[in-house]
Amino acid sequence: MFGGLAKSIFGSSNDRYVKSLNPLLAKIVAFEPTLEAMDDATLSAQTTRFRERLTAGEKIDALLPEAFATVREAARRVLGMRHFDVQMIGGIVLHRGEIAEMRTGEGKTLVATLATYLNALPGDGVHVITVNDYLASRDAEWMGQVYRFLGLSVGVIVPNLSDEQRRAAYNSDITYGTNNEFGFDYLRDNMKYERASMVQRPFAMAIVDEVDSVLIDEARTPLIISGPTxxxxxxxxxxxxxxxxxxxxxxxxxxxxxxxxxxxxxxxxxxxxxxxxxxxxxxxxxxxxxxxxxxxxxxxxxxxxxxxxxxxxxxxxxxxxxxxxxxxxxxxxxxxxxxxxxxxxxxxxxxxxxENQTMASITFQNYFRMYPKLSGMTGTAATEAAEFYDIYKMNVVTIPTNRTINRVDEEDEFYKNTQDKFRAIAKKIREHAMKGQPVLVGTVSIEKSELLSEFLNQEGVDHKVLNARYHEMEAHIVAQAGRLGAVTIATNMAGRGTDIQLGGNMEFRMLDEHPELAPGTPEYDTQAEAIRGEIAAEKGAVLAAGGLFVLGTERHESRRIDNQLRGRSGRQGDPGLSRFYLSLDDDLLRIFGPDTLFARMMRSNIEDGEAIGSKWLTKAIETAQKKVEARNYDIRKQVVEYDDVMNDQRKVIYEQRADIMDSDTVGEMVEDMRRETANEIVGAACPPGSYPEQWNVEEMRTQLQEQLGLDLPVDAWRDEEAIDPELVEERVQQAADALVAEKAAELESDTWTSVEKSILLQNLDHHWKEHLATLDALRQVVHLRAYAQKTPINEYKQEAFSLFQRMLDAIRLDVTRTIAHAQFQLQPPPELPELPDFITSHFDPFTGEDDTRDIDAGTLGLVQTQMPPLQMARPDMPEGEDPAAWEGQVNRNSPCPCGSGRKFKHCHGAVA
Incomplete structure (x- = not known):
């Protein structure tokens, strides 16, 4: 009670925060007269002046008022669009690394230009993340006009680009692309063998459009790159x-x-x-x-x-x-x-x-948390504000609308079964369409949209169906959904990216009706002017009919998806209407709804075709949605908890790879591995405090030959008077160093460094891939530890740590063994072998769903390497011998005699 009273007097904390930005807004407005007086060349040169001020030590926050005013003026001249004051507030929120919640139709795409421009001034690059390739390309071209006018470069990451094209896009001041494209490029970069072949540069800032869809919905699933088995x-x-x-x-x-x-x-x-x-x-x-x-x-x-x-x-x-x-x-x-x-x-x-085997993976949570500054915008974020702060440390700020919302949200209508519900929906749609009111119908699946389409055909209602079967036409269908009497059935309206304008959309009508005309020609302008007049007249008729009617055929699992659908109506102060129709057969009610006693009572008390509606029912539905949201949050949290364990290890491996690629020489690293291996062999055979006659000389000789390629007189050493384990270690190390120095002397210095780097990276990648497979298997079964009164996540952490230590030991042994046994011949380098197509996937370990948006996985997945596998051969293996004869003659953990660089057990000794 007192909280509500205080809120009515002082406003909510969100209202107070937005109000606190007004002084900054006033400073932005104060620059407008000066900037309006500049000619285009002077206005464009503002970017150079801003960068000079940053170089001189001025802080980026100090540039905000003038920089925002500059973007507003540039947008007015280039696009004919002037940012509203509420859009300037949204830009400030984005710059501060927060989430701007803005209603549909409030111009979020234009808002992003403000923070993007300001943060691109230092030259470190700003990534603008969208939910699909169409929006990435559209926004890069549309808003890119403003950036290019101000002297900034713009790139876009879409499927089927070469590495050179991707590198150029990432080196731009501003880069547009989808969350999956950025994430997969990060993983691919960390599978390459040369720094020069990597495409991304260090992260600076990311602005995420439809931030709830990217960081909440899709964050249940890790990104995975896998190869065929x-x-x-x-x-x-x-x-x-x-x-x-x-x-x-x-x-x-x-x-x-x-x-x-x-x-x-x-x-x-x-x-x-x-x-x-x-x-x-x-x-x-x-x-x-x-x-x-x-x-x-x-x-x-x-x-x-x-x-x-x-x-x-x-x-x-x-x-x-x-x-x-x-x-x-x-x-x-x-x-x-x-x-x-x-x-x-x-x-x-x-x-x-x-099938495919995991070769690299990362969750969106851990990917986006690598950005020093992260912000986002969406129409629906407040319901997940706690999760945004908990996982990403981002506050949600609700930005006021430019005009008052005039949409009427009616109570839900409740029916006994799906047939009754769809029959009532079809009649309601016909009733509204006949008076000219456009209707947008939201369904939850293709099956439901096609079922409703059949009911509408029976009622004689002309309509368009927008779902996965016809997604090529989606932008055209959505753009015209606001025309007089139009009926559009959409499987889902989240992230469609095209505004529904009452009366229709001029650009899309020109594309549909006059595809042969090019923009800018007199013929195009004549037709466009005629269509504008038709749209203006049609808009008046639609407004008189009540604006857009949004009809939901079912409640979604998340309240946000319902709000996104509702938000399509009532854009920029237009009138509108929304209502949801429900039945006991709906998945949400059937699986998560009130108990079966309630359901039995409803079935017995509602007549066929009868509808009821009450606030109590709506509240029950909302409770069911909250249950699902809480469950999905738990799933995402669990994904993060488990990936956090792997993330620490991933950072170590990727940093190690980067160090190897960047180092002029890796000799010291290889030497440390060799000496540690020598000490381990001697320590196992000659325990501290033991007498020489107690040493396991036979085992030591075998290990020295297998691991270090050494044939040493260890029997004779044992008979010496002053011998001890430390002296044996020293002799073994000297012999191992001498053997490797002899090999290195056969090659040029640069070639030898390349050989060592290649061996290190190939072994690192092989064992990391095996480690990922082991962790995947461990995560599938570790929940069973709960039966032993143990916490699964703690057990996973302990097991993963010991597995990681074992992996590092295995890498050390394999690198040492490979270099010790390798023989090198001076010959032209072999051609690069064709690598398998790596498949990119965005797999949910809990539901099995995949929502990756890459189009051509095979083309995108190829990891380009510049370093061929080494050509190696064992000195005791005659050339041309049948590989079948190697079985039993070659140790299964030794390098394969074929020269592939892999262990025999993973190559010609693999078990079929």
């Missing part, structure tokens, strides 16, 4: 055939967690079927030997029972294409991981592509 198509098909024979009582489904497990009866039935198919080792499904079969069985169960065609994916041109749950778009080229995509392909009977 062996083909297992037959196994997938066999397991899928077995799963299709199981009955509903053989498994239990949990739709909340999107998980499914076999019952005891189901396990016995599966064992019998697997045994008949010859896929079971022994009699018990859960024996260690059947681990892989159990994994594939679980994925096939999920594919068949939890993933629905036309909701989670569609089959197009003989391929399974994922549907993005947030935007309803097709994710061409994207694949679920952990064998799930292959299981869905087996289910649908299409060609099964091979």
């Amino acid at each position: 062996d083909d297992k198509s037959d196994l997938y098909m066999s397991v899928d055939a077995i799963v299709k024979q199981l009955e509903p009582q053989d498994y239990e489904k949990d739709e909340k967690q999107r998980s499914i497990i076999l019952t005891e009866e189901g396990t016995e039935r599966a064992e019998r079927l697997l045994e008949t198919a010859g896929l079971l080792q022994g009699a018990n499904l859960y024996d260690f030997e059947n681990t892989q079969v159990v994994h594939h069985l679980n994925q096939a169960l999920r594919a068949n029972q939890m993933f629905k065609r036309d909701t989670d994916y569609i089959v197009k041109d003989g391929k399974v294409v994922i549907i993005d749950e947030f935007t309803g778009r097709m994710m061409d080229g994207r694949r679920w991981s952990e064998g799930l995509h292959q299981a869905v392909e087996a289910k649908e009977g299409v060609t099964i592509e091979p």
